[in-house]
Amino acid sequence: MVTYSSVVARKRLNEPIEDDDAAPPRQGIQSVELAMKVLRALEDGRCPMTLTELAAASGMTPSKVHRYLVSLDRIGLIARSPSTGRYDMGPALRRLGVESLRRMDEVALISEHLPGLRDRTSHGVNLAVWSDHGPVVVRWEYGSYALPITVRIGATLPLLTSSVGRVFFAYLPEILTEPVLRVQLETADPRLPTAAEMARIKKDVRRSGVAVTSGGLIPGIASVAAPVFTGGDALPLVVAAVLPVSAATPATLDAVSKDLLDLTETISRELGFTPQTGR
Numbered sequence: 001m002v003t004y005s006s007v008v009a010r011k012r013l014n015e016p017i018e019d020d021d022a023a024p025p026r027q028g029i030q031s032v033e034l035a036m037k038v039l040r041a042l043e044d045g046r047c048p049m050t051l052t053e054l055a056a057a058s059g060m061t062p063s064k065v066h067r068y069l070v071s072l073d074r075i076g077l078i079a080r081s082p083s084t085g086r087y088d089m090g091p092a093l094r095r096l097g098v099e100s101l102r103r104m105d106e107v108a109l110i111s112e113h114l115p116g117l118r119d120r121t122s123h124g125v126n127l128a129v130w131s132d133h134g135p136v137v138v139r140w141e142y143g144s145y146a147l148p149i150t151v152r153i154g155a156t157l158p159l160l161t162s163s164v165g166r167v168f169f170a171y172l173p174e175i176l177t178e179p180v181l182r183v184q185l186e187t188a189d190p191r192l193p194t195a196a197e198m199a200r201i202k203k204d205v206r207r208s209g210v211a212v213t214s215g216g217l218i219p220g221i222a223s224v225a226a227p228v229f230t231g232g233d234a235l236p237l238v239v240a241a242v243l244p245v246s247a248a249t250p251a252t253l254d255a256v257s258k259d260l261l262d263l264t265e266t267i268s269r270e271l272g273f274t275p276q277t278g279r
Contacts (some may be wrong), residue, residue, distance in 0.1 A: 031068075034060070038068045039077065039093070046274075048086035097272075106230055106237060107138055110267055114141045114239070117263055121256050123243040128157060128164045130172065130235050134180045135164045145244050149218050159184055160192055160201075163211040163225035167238045169198075170205035171227050176235075209264075210257045214245055222248035224256050226264040231272025239264055 041057035042049060051069070055062040069087060072078040076092030110127055118125045118141045127139040135157040159165040159180050169177055185192060193201060205211045214222040225240035241256045 048088040123241045128238045163213040163223040164238045166211035167225045170202045229268045229273040
């Protein structure tokens with residue numbers, strides 16, 4: 001915003017007077033954006049690619065792509081195999097990727113999205129990570145509906161009767177879930193699913209991408225949970241929406257599930273995850 005004092009000062013210095021609010025959008029450097037298109041094409045290809053393949057994937061002519069490849073090769077962002085002539089990610093790009101992963105705080109990044117999900121759905125949302133004792137709540141955002149439960153940060157959720165637990169059960173390797181599962185089964189809780197039901201739960205969650213429970217953990221509470229995957233071999237995290245059973249109509253659960261899946265897939269991409277067959 002231009003103020004009287006700034007106008008006077010700029011007149012004295014013979015500087016042009018500009019109103020920040022009226023400033024045009026910042027212009028970028030088109031060549032940088034086009035170079036990034038080439039790198040994105042290489043990323044999406046998932047393997048070393050020829051010049052022709054990169055040109056087709058990036059929507060540019062081979063001669064134009066080649067000029068970008070020469071520059072990217074010089075600074076180490078891509079590398080060309082002397083034997084096959086194919087292009088792949090270079091050493092500088094790999095170093096950037098490793099450093100990006102080192103700096104990444106998955107919990108903090110996901111937590112930034114939770115208020116938006118809460119505001120769109122009006123329901124409480126939470127984030128859980130895996131621990132030696134099972135899923136642990138690390139973030140909680142209360143929604144517009146009163147719930148007959150107060151969840152503290154650090155609370156451990158059951159593996160089989162909570163939606164969050166079921167997502168971890170479906171996606172984590174058995175070597176991690178089996179010790180927790182064994183302890184829970186020793187409680188002889190009649191609400192626990194049978195072996196056949198557990199197999200069905202795992203199959204259903206992997207097919208739909210979400211776990212839905214109603215009254216399994218706390219009477220009067222329904223919950224929808226979905227995984228957030230990260231790049232590399234890091235364990236998934238789980239985001240859940242929590243709502244009173246009275247509000248959990250089929251239409252509402254479908255809408256919440258769709259919003260939740262859209263969000264978790266977006267976050268997973270931000271964290272560097274690339275979907276693979278069978279995940």
